[in-house]
Amino acid sequence: MHYVSVEGLTKSYGINPLFSNISFHINEGDKVALIARNGVGKSTLLRILAGQETADEGKCWINKEVTVALFEQEPQFNEDKSVLENIFHLEHPIITAIRAYEAAAESEDGHQIAEAISRMDELGAWDFEAKVKQILGKLNIHHLQNPVKSLSGGQRKRVALAKTLIDIGFEHKHTLLMMDEPTNHLDVEMIEWLEHYLNAENITLLLVTHDRYFLDAVCDEIWELERENMYVYKGDYENYIEKKAARIESEQASIDKARNQYRKELEWMRKQPKARTTKSKSRQDNFYEVEARAKQKMEDAKLQLEVKMSRLGGKVVEMKKVYKSYGDLPILKGFDYTFSKGERVGVIGKNGVGKSTFLNIIQQLETADSGKINIGDTVIFGNFSQQGLQIKEDLRVIEYVKTFAESFPLAKGGSLSAAQFLELFLFPPDKQYTYLSSLSGGEKKRLQLLTILFRNPNFLILDEPTNDLDLPTLAVLENFLSDYQGCVMIVSHDRYFMDRLVDHLFVFEGGGEVRDFPGNYTQYRIWQKEQEQTVAETSANQPDKKQQENNTTANEAVARKKMGFKEKREFELLEKELPALEKEKEQIAEQMSKGDLSFEEISKLSDRMVAITHELETKEMRWLELSEMQS
Structure with missing residues (x-):
C-alpha cells in the first residue's frame, strides 16, 4: 500500500535553505533512517509530514487511510495532568471500556462490574491491557498518578515514547510512525527491547537516530540530507558509508571536469566583445551553469579536533580498597584498580547502581567512605557530563569561551584565538555572537565539548556523550578519541560508540560488585548470554524435586x-x-x-x-x- 508521496519539497529559514526540490515515496512496511548534520532539517521534514509545519514549495500527499504519528525530541504534555492521563488521552472504545471497569470497581456495584467485564471481553481489552503493561514495564514507567511537571528530562522522554507506542496500538492499522532520536535517555536493555518491539509490530517507520546499531537492527534503507539534496541508500550503515564515498568520488571527478571547462570558457568570455550573437549568447548562458558546477565545494566543513594534551606522568590514578555506600545501598566494596597511560574503559550497569558516583569519586568530586585514591600530579580531568553547559548567565558564544581562555595551544605547535577555535567546531563568525539560549541541543553539546578540550585534559570522562550529536560529528569524535593518547572512561548507551573505543569494561552488577570484563560491550553481551544459557541448562538438568512439587501444588491450588x-x-x-x-x-x-x-x-x-x-x-x-x- 502506498503511504506517502513527496514531490519538489523546498524549505528555508530566512536566507538559510534546509532542503530544495526533494522527492521521495514511502510504502507500507518501509523502515527508513533519515540522517544529516544538526541544523540541516531532519526534524523540520518530519514536522512537515506530520502537518505541523508547511513547506515553502512542493507537494506532500498522504493516503487518507494512513495515520501519521510523530515522536519528537521535545515532547509536549498537559503539565498539570498525571502520567496516566497523558498516556491514555485518546477517546477510544477500549480506553472507555477500561475507564468504565475502573469506575465500576471503585463503586463496588456488582451489576456494573459484570457489564464492564463483559465489555472488556467483547473488545479484547484484556490483551491490550497486557501489552500496555509490557510497554510501561520495559520503559520503567511507574508512579502513574504523579503529575508530568514533576518528571525529569529522561522520565519525560520515556513517558512520551510509551504514549506514542500505545497510541499507535489504538489507531488504525495503517500507521506511519516517525521517531526523532527515540533512544536518547534509554538504557541499553530498553533500546534492545525497542528494537525487538518495532520489528515484531511490522510498523512502517521513518526514523532519525545517531545510534548505528539501532539503525541497522530496525531499518533497511537510509536517506541522507546533504547540501539541500536527498540521497537514498539501500542496505545498512556500512553499505551507506561505502556508497557515499563512491558518490563523493564520482561527484568530485565531475567537478574537476567542470573546472577545466570553466577555465577555457572564462578565457573565451574575457575575449568576447560586448555585442553578442545568438550563438555566443547561448554559450554565455552555458558559461554560468559551468561556473556554478565548478565552484561547488564537495568537502563540507568538518569538526576538527587537534589538542595539545598535557603530559601524563607515570602515575595516573590508583584506587585501593575503596568502599562507598549510601545507607544500606553499597556502591563499591573494596574496589582495587590502577589506571595506566592510554587506557580506555567503558562503564556499564543499570540505573541506580552507582556509575555516576564512581565517576565523581575518581575526580574527587565525592569522597569515599574508606580506602585510598591517589591521583597523579600531572592528571587533568576533562568531565563531559550529562548536565550539559553550566552557565550562570546568558552570554554570547564567543564571550562564554573567553571565560576559559583567550587562545588555545595546538598539538602541532602555535595557537588559535577563541574565535578561530570556535570555527573549527563549526561555529562561523555570525554564530559566535548568538546567545547560548538560542543554540540547538547538538550545538550546545559541541560547545560543551569545546570548553572541555580548551583545558587540555589528559584523562577524559565522558558521560553519555553521544546524545544530541549528529552522525558526522560522532564519527569525527570517535576518530579523535581513537588517536587520543590520554586515558578515556566512557559511560554510554551507544553500543557502536562503546565497541569502537573501549578495551575493557567496568560492569556494575549491583551490591557494590564491579566486574572488570576484558572486552567491549558486544563481547560482554555474548558472554552474558552464554552464562545465562549455561545456568538455564544446569537448572533444567538438575531440578529441585521438592521445589518442583511445591510449585506444582501451588499452581494447582491457584488453578x-x-x-x-x-x-x-x-x-x-x-x-x-x-x-x-x-x-x-x-x-x-x-x-x-x-x-x-x-x-x-x-x-x-x-x-x-x-x-x-x-x-x-x-x-x-x-x-x-x-x-x-x-x-
Whole structure:
C-alpha cells in the first residue's frame, strides 16, 4: 500500500535553505533512517509530514487511510495532568471500556462490574491491557498518578515514547510512525527491547537516530540530507558509508571536469566583445551553469579536533580498597584498580547502581567512605557530563569561551584565538555572537565539548556523550578519541560508540560488585548470554524435586481457585500500593545520597528502607498469585 508521496519539497529559514526540490515515496512496511548534520532539517521534514509545519514549495500527499504519528525530541504534555492521563488521552472504545471497569470497581456495584467485564471481553481489552503493561514495564514507567511537571528530562522522554507506542496500538492499522532520536535517555536493555518491539509490530517507520546499531537492527534503507539534496541508500550503515564515498568520488571527478571547462570558457568570455550573437549568447548562458558546477565545494566543513594534551606522568590514578555506600545501598566494596597511560574503559550497569558516583569519586568530586585514591600530579580531568553547559548567565558564544581562555595551544605547535577555535567546531563568525539560549541541543553539546578540550585534559570522562550529536560529528569524535593518547572512561548507551573505543569494561552488577570484563560491550553481551544459557541448562538438568512439587501444588491450588470480587479488589489496590512504595523507596535513596544527614537520620532511613523492601517483596508475591488467578 502506498503511504506517502513527496514531490519538489523546498524549505528555508530566512536566507538559510534546509532542503530544495526533494522527492521521495514511502510504502507500507518501509523502515527508513533519515540522517544529516544538526541544523540541516531532519526534524523540520518530519514536522512537515506530520502537518505541523508547511513547506515553502512542493507537494506532500498522504493516503487518507494512513495515520501519521510523530515522536519528537521535545515532547509536549498537559503539565498539570498525571502520567496516566497523558498516556491514555485518546477517546477510544477500549480506553472507555477500561475507564468504565475502573469506575465500576471503585463503586463496588456488582451489576456494573459484570457489564464492564463483559465489555472488556467483547473488545479484547484484556490483551491490550497486557501489552500496555509490557510497554510501561520495559520503559520503567511507574508512579502513574504523579503529575508530568514533576518528571525529569529522561522520565519525560520515556513517558512520551510509551504514549506514542500505545497510541499507535489504538489507531488504525495503517500507521506511519516517525521517531526523532527515540533512544536518547534509554538504557541499553530498553533500546534492545525497542528494537525487538518495532520489528515484531511490522510498523512502517521513518526514523532519525545517531545510534548505528539501532539503525541497522530496525531499518533497511537510509536517506541522507546533504547540501539541500536527498540521497537514498539501500542496505545498512556500512553499505551507506561505502556508497557515499563512491558518490563523493564520482561527484568530485565531475567537478574537476567542470573546472577545466570553466577555465577555457572564462578565457573565451574575457575575449568576447560586448555585442553578442545568438550563438555566443547561448554559450554565455552555458558559461554560468559551468561556473556554478565548478565552484561547488564537495568537502563540507568538518569538526576538527587537534589538542595539545598535557603530559601524563607515570602515575595516573590508583584506587585501593575503596568502599562507598549510601545507607544500606553499597556502591563499591573494596574496589582495587590502577589506571595506566592510554587506557580506555567503558562503564556499564543499570540505573541506580552507582556509575555516576564512581565517576565523581575518581575526580574527587565525592569522597569515599574508606580506602585510598591517589591521583597523579600531572592528571587533568576533562568531565563531559550529562548536565550539559553550566552557565550562570546568558552570554554570547564567543564571550562564554573567553571565560576559559583567550587562545588555545595546538598539538602541532602555535595557537588559535577563541574565535578561530570556535570555527573549527563549526561555529562561523555570525554564530559566535548568538546567545547560548538560542543554540540547538547538538550545538550546545559541541560547545560543551569545546570548553572541555580548551583545558587540555589528559584523562577524559565522558558521560553519555553521544546524545544530541549528529552522525558526522560522532564519527569525527570517535576518530579523535581513537588517536587520543590520554586515558578515556566512557559511560554510554551507544553500543557502536562503546565497541569502537573501549578495551575493557567496568560492569556494575549491583551490591557494590564491579566486574572488570576484558572486552567491549558486544563481547560482554555474548558472554552474558552464554552464562545465562549455561545456568538455564544446569537448572533444567538438575531440578529441585521438592521445589518442583511445591510449585506444582501451588499452581494447582491457584488453578482450582477463581478470582472473586474480593480478590479483584485486592489486586487493584496492590497495583496502586506497589508504585507508592517504590516511590517512597526512591525518595529515601535520594535523601541518603545527599550526604548531609546525621547518623540518627541515616539510621532511621535505613530501617525504613529495610521495612519497605520487605513489604514490597510480600506484596509483589501476592500480586503474582492474583495475576495467575486472573489469567
